[in-house]
Amino acid sequence: MTTILIVEDDPTLGEVLQMQIEDLGYQPQLVTSLQAARQALEQTCPGLILLDQQLPDGAGLDLLEEMADRPCMPPVILITGMRDTDLAILAMKAGAYDFIRKPMDVDALNRTIETVLRSQRAMRPVGVKEVQPAGMIGNSPAITAVAKTIGRVAQTNATVLITGESGTGKEVAARAIHKHSGRKGAFVAINCSAIVETLLESELFGHEKGSFTGASTRKLGKFETARDGTLFLDEIGELAPRLQAKLLRVLQEQNFTRVGGNELIQTNARILAATNQDLEAMVREKTFREDLYFRLNVIHLHLPPLRARREDLPELVDHLLARVQAQVHKRITHITKEAWAKLREYPWPGNIRELENVLLRAVILAPGPVLTQELFQLDPPAQPSDEAEVPELISLEELERRQVKAILEYTRWNKGRACEILGIARPTLDRKIAKFGLN
Numbered sequence: 063m064t065t066i067l068i069v070e071d072d073p074t075l076g077e078v079l080q081m082q083i084e085d086l087g088y089q090p091q092l093v094t095s096l097q098a099a100r101q102a103l104e105q106t107c108p109g110l111i112l113l114d115q116q117l118p119d120g121a122g123l124d125l126l127e128e129m130a131d132r133p134c135m136p137p138v139i140l141i142t143g144m145r146d147t148d149l150a151i152l153a154m155k156a157g158a159y160d161f162i163r164k165p166m167d168v169d170a171l172n173r174t175i176e177t178v179l180r181s182q183r184a185m186r187p188v189g190v191k192e193v194q195p196a197g198m199i200g201n202s203p204a205i206t207a208v209a210k211t212i213g214r215v216a217q218t219n220a221t222v223l224i225t226g227e228s229g230t231g232k233e234v235a236a237r238a239i240h241k242h243s244g245r246k247g248a249f250v251a252i253n254c255s256a257i258v259e260t261l262l263e264s265e266l267f268g269h270e271k272g273s274f275t276g277a278s279t280r281k282l283g284k285f286e287t288a289r290d291g292t293l294f295l296d297e298i299g300e301l302a303p304r305l306q307a308k309l310l311r312v313l314q315e316q317n318f319t320r321v322g323g324n325e326l327i328q329t330n331a332r333i334l335a336a337t338n339q340d341l342e343a344m345v346r347e348k349t350f351r352e353d354l355y356f357r358l359n360v361i362h363l364h365l366p367p368l369r370a371r372r373e374d375l376p377e378l379v380d381h382l383l384a385r386v387q388a389q390v391h392k393r394i395t396h397i398t399k400e401a402w403a404k405l406r407e408y409p410w411p412g413n414i415r416e417l418e419n420v421l422l423r424a425v426i427l428a429p430g431p432v433l434t435q436e437l438f439q440l441d442p443p444a445q446p447s448d449e450a451e452v453p454e455l456i457s458l459e460e461l462e463r464r465q466v467k468a469i470l471e472y473t474r475w476n477k478g479r480a481c482e483i484l485g486i487a488r489p490t491l492d493r494k495i496a497k498f499g500l501n
Contacts, residue, residue, distance in 0.1 A: 064091045064109035066178055069099045069125070071117050075164075079112060086172060088179070096120045100128075107134035112179050115142035115149065123149070123455045126156045130393060137178050137430040141166065157392065159430035169351070181432050198231075198238055199381050200374030204366040210236065216242035217360050223298075224336040226365030229415030232336040233296060235365060239334060240292040247291025247331070250284050255300035263305055264321050269324070273322020285318060288331035298358065299339035299350060310354045333358070362363045370411040370419065375406060383416045386425050393431055401435040449475045463498040466491075470500065 066083050070076040071094045083090040091108065093099050096119045099111075113122040122140055131134050137159035142149060145163075153161045162176050198209050215222060216239050224232045233251060240249040257265055260274075268283030284293055295301075301309065312318045313333065317326045335358045344350035368375075383394055397405075410416055424437035466484065473479040481491050494500075 063089045065089075065106065066109045066175070067099065067102055067136075068335055069094075069096070069111065069117065069122065070094045070114045071095065072114075082168065082172070083175075086175060088175075094118070096122075096125050099125055103129075103132065103134050107469075108136050109137055110175060111138045113140050115137050115140060115144060120361045123152060123156060123331065124154065124301040126158055130157060135393070135395065135431055137432065139171075139178075140172060148247055154429060157430060159432075178430075181434050198213040199378050200371060201377070202371040202373045204371045205374060206490065208363065208365060209238075211361075212238050212242065215239065215363075219332055220336070220360045221333045221358050221365055223341075224334065224363045224365065226336075226338065227340075227367050227413055229371055229413030230365040230367060231414050232296065232338075232365060235363060236292070236334045238338065240294075240332075243292065243330065243332065243415065243462060243485045249292045249294065250288035250331075251294040252284050253296045255297035259302040261304065263308070266305070267308070267318050267320055269275060269321035269325040273320075274276070277431060278322070283320065285329045285331055286327065289329060291331060293331045293333055295335040296487050297331065297337060298335040299337040299341055300345060303349075303351070308352045308355050310357060311352060313354075313357045343344045368413045372406060378414065379405065379421065382414075382421050383425070386418070389422070390426055392425055392428070394425055394428065394433055396430040397433045398435060401433055401438055404435045404438050408438075432484050462494070463500075466494050466498060467500055470495075 066088050068076060068079050068083070068090055070079060070092065073094075076094070078094050080092055088109070091102060093102055095119075099113075102108075113125060117120040118386060121304060122142075126138055126140065129138070138157070139160045139162060140153045140158045141162050144165040146301075150161045155305055159178055160452055162174070198205060198212070200206075212235065212290050222236075222239060224235050226232055236251070239352060242329040252262075254262065262276075264281065264283065265272075266283050266285060266288055268281050269277050271277060271280050295309075307317070312329065316330065317328050341350055341359075342356050345352045345355050368378075379397070385413060387394055405417075412419075419438065420438060423439075424433050427437055428434075466480075469480045471485050473483070477488060481488055484491065486494075
């Protein structure tokens, strides 16, 4: 039988809570001080704690904050007669599942207790406790194939075009290639869609002092800072035509000039590019250079969407939760089975990036160490129908009949008003009424 630890120094309220918990079918354990609560937690781990804020030897909030470091960390409902709004904030910040003021609504407390313990009975523990280095996460056939390709091409100098939907981890794949390449230089990334064309040229190739207004000093571009390393060009499909031509020359000649300069600068930076666009279609539409496309697409690495590798979801969630918890300084120990079902069934149009954002929001809003399905507000996008919607096939005569009937009903059979709306004369309307058999 599940034990509920009651930490309450008021004997009358303590007795009422004991009877209430017994009526719910659980085993109550009543203590009247923080010290007694600490001793009880050393001996057993209850399913839930009802914790009073004002106790003879301290504040319930103190015990709540201590519990973060204890092996036993059951959900806590903090109970208080104080009217301090900040206390509610502090309680939820410290990890309380709920915060209830005295006098208590008995039915509301019962519902909360049942919700907490039902969640406790159906949970999957979170597997990863420490933040792991970023890398390719998962063991599905789809992601294993990606890893194999990375292993084959990493130590070569070949350019790699990484494709996939937004949020699939294209930069993670690029970093993995660099990590296993053996290159001594840095990994340098730039988003080609985030910078206007005039500034992007300077960011890529650098500029000389005085080359344009505001160029007060010489600046080294990404091609120079990535020397002996890897340059990752994200969203390559957004590159302007003029910069496409300049990039093509760098790939062909392995040299470039800074903006406003004449000196040829050699580079041996390895180029990795990524896009979520269809570059082949862009080539056909003449918005992306065909010769540049072939230069970039020496090796093609396509990342599968998350919906195509659902078996990797547990490992991805554990990995991302560890990172999220480190960011917001909260501890999550379990995810309910209902919540897991919701995560597995969702199509994840935003892929891993969306998953991380969903987990971040859930952890921030979680009242305790358990993530429940209510915390995952997922609205699957409407799925397009495989067949085009076929309009109702009716004759023009039937369409006219319906329109005349609708206007007559709208005007309550005011024929003068109906004629104005339809744009016809009264005799014409009378003929149509007779023709269509309208009454």
